Amino acid sequence: MVDYFRLTRLVFTSKILFIHTAKGNCYAQTPKPAPKLRDQLHAIIRTKHYSLRTEKTYWYWIRYFIRFHRLRHPRDMAEAEVAQFLTWLATHKNVAAATQNQAAQCAGISL
Secondary structure (H helix, E strand, O other): OOOHHHEEEEEEEOOEEEEEEOOOOEEEEOOOOOOOHHHHHHHHHHHOOOOHHHHHHHHHHHHHHHHHOOOOOHHHOOHHHHHHHHHHHHHHOOOOHHHHHHHHHHHHHHO
């Protein structure tokens, strides 16, 4: 067990954290990877107590949004890309206003 109260130094080397204690012990820990987009969506949906069907629908629209922007990650996009996507849905796909609102909510969650 790591004695966090007697740490002397932390050293990061190639994604491995080496913890040195005052007693001379050294522990190696790897940092946890960031959660994937699907897991982040699942956590948000569960927090808001939405149904599983809503989660599936939101995931569908988020994937559609990502593919529309040539597989760019949503964290690299802003409101301009959302507006571009919604405009394309309205003009080229002729979707209803309710569908646009649903896609807008999904894109807002993923950003």
